[in-house]
Amino acid sequence: MDGFISLGLSLLEWQKYVSTNVQSLSGKMPFSSAVNFFLTNHVTQAPVVDEDGLFLGIINSLSLMEQLNSQVQNPLKNYSGSLLENFVEKPEIILNIEDGSKQNLQQLIEQKIPLAFVINREGRLVGEIQLCFVAKALDQLLEDLEYFVTSVIESDHNGIVAINAQGTVIFYNNSAEQILGIPADKVIGNPVQQFFPDSLAYQTLVTAQPQRDVHQIYGDKSFKTDFLPIVTQDKVIGAVAIFKDITELKAVSDRLSHSERLTATLEAIVDNSYEGIIVIDEQERVQIINQFFLDILELKEEDVIGKSVLEVSPDSKLPETLKSGETKFGDTWQYNGKDYLIMRAPVEKNGKIIGALGRTLFKNMEVAKMFAKKVMRLEDDLAYYKKELHRFNTSQYCCKDIIGNSPRMQSAKTLLKRAALTNSTILLLGESGTGKEVFAHSIHEASLRQEGPFIKINCAAVPENLLESELFGYAEGAFTGARKGGKPGKFELADKGTIFLDEIGDMPLSMQAKLLRTIQEREVERLGGTQPIKIDVRIIAATNRDLHQMVIEHKFRLDLYYRLNVVSIELPPLRERGEDLELLTDALIERINHRLGTLIEGVSEDSFTYLHSYNWPGNIRELENILERAIIICDEPWIQPWHLSLPLRADNTGTQNMEESGRQLLDSLTNGETLKTLEEGLEEAERIMIHSALQKTQGNKMQAARLLGIHRSALYKKIAKHRIIH
Ligand SMILES: Nc1ncnc2c1ncn2[C@@H]1O[C@H](COP(=O)(O)OP(=O)(O)OP(=O)(O)O)[C@@H](O)[C@H]1O
Known part of the structure; x- marks a missing residue:
């Protein structure tokens, strides 16, 4: 029997349909009375009970008629006096009012038995039940049940789609409609695969095997689906897909696993923390x-x-x-x-x-103190570097640092002080090492801009392709690799201060034009920039080149030369202010002593003679270097000539080769063309020998003295006497 009907049957309260208004016949009743009963009551069968009311069976009007008929054909058979109990038949089915199994009721329905009698546990007749009433009640019950089940399925939050054996959708509940977003009237009656190509319902139909917890994705949603076959009497008549939307669930589970990971991480941090x-x-x-x-x-x-x-x-x-x-x-x-x-x-x-959270910040106070010390040291370093940076961008010399009383130096210093008080551009001219930079710093220091920055740029030292950005800066994105926010140039950095353009004679012509514009307009434009930037800068330029000659040779712009040459200060070379040599030597020794921590008193008399003998092409820088070298090697309070390693030269003019002159001398001596006194000859010979000994020993005086067989101090005296530069 159909499972659904079985369910209905189990719910059916069939006892309600038992009619107790049944006329029973007594088994002790004569046969003839039973005939009368059927004739008057128009029923086809009647229950028969004994004198205690126990049900004996039924008496059927048809079989009663057959008995009578046989009596008519054989009069010898006389039933009329016989008791009815002899004609009782066992009915096809008897229902027990207390039987819960409902097996007999099911049989009644299945075999379509129109009427059955109902007894109780003792076997007494309770009443009768008619198939038509039971069937009607069951029909009503099944209808209610179907409505109920459909409502339940419809209201299920799971989506449910059922197909028949042909794969056509025959059921599609509200939840399915909502979850999948396709209306039921579009889906029902159509092949399932038309809408859900990935559905396994069709496969389930073929295999009859359920598939559970299948993870599926439809659009942006995730589902978990059970595919179940619908089987009746061992025949697959359809399949159903029951699915739930786990999109939210999945998101929650993802969040959950994320927070689990987070918790694990935090636990690890807390546990492994050094605090x-x-x-x-x-x-x-x-x-x-x-x-x-x-x-x-x-x-x-x-x-x-x-x-x-x-x-x-x-x-x-x-x-x-x-x-x-x-x-x-x-x-x-x-x-x-x-x-x-x-x-x-x-x-x-x-x-x-x-x-509330509590943390120990350090393992113990010792560690804290160590950290504090480190921080303090870093702060000190920072302060130092800040100071250094400031020092770097401010003047490092002042007028007091300019040594020299020679008339030319004095007039240079006077000009310096006067020009410093103006805003004019100043051009410093002089050989290398004559103190142009010292002058530039001193001008700044003596000017009203002394609180502002002093920015120096060596035009010869910066590669030509970088000079423009160094001087004028660049805007953000001006070129690949340009720093974010751009970079200010030296002119911008020198705003409200002084810019010192050293080695201006080495500035390329292309840049000279831009510099000229800047001097005229008093504004700069960053490379790749669009906005000019106003600047308030005093310009000091310096060169050791002959700018005038360069202008003639078209190597320097005339207009720029005029712009720079507003005030020019010429610094004399050292050889032209020999009177300053002693003053300079003393001052420089003091400066070097201070820097190196040495205690040299000064230079000896002989040393001065020796120093005077030199023409100082490297000027004060060279003098400073030679003195510093002497101080380092000097192991006595006074610097002696042998401590001074002046470069080797042919003579004071430094033009003639010693060897050559020696050879000429010997030639002349032997040829007798330029006869000299013996004393003159010996002097000359001594000079040549000392010179060649120094050359052989590459200027090493100790070795040279040994080679010549004289004492080192004697050699120095002779070097000074002959004014041999080495
Ligand atoms: N008048 C001076 N008094 C004291 N020291 C000086 C004087 N002139 C120069 N010096 C020293 O000589 C060295 C060179 O000076 P400076 O750099 O100013 O020369 P410069 O003319 O700018 O050289 P260059 O053209 O090679 O750059 C510096 O150490 C400086 O201290």
């Missing part, structure tokens, strides 16, 4: 504590978690943090004779304090 961490909840109970803190407290985690923090650490201030909500940083906490630097902070959620 103590403790967290309490709003009830002051310890919720989190790391091993580091446990070690300080000398406790185990199980002794601490969930306990009141005051129980664990009686002088803890964390409860105060809970109340005040204030973060405290840098308090000290003493425990077990050790000091800890600690930090306390409230733990807040949605503006409400839900706990």
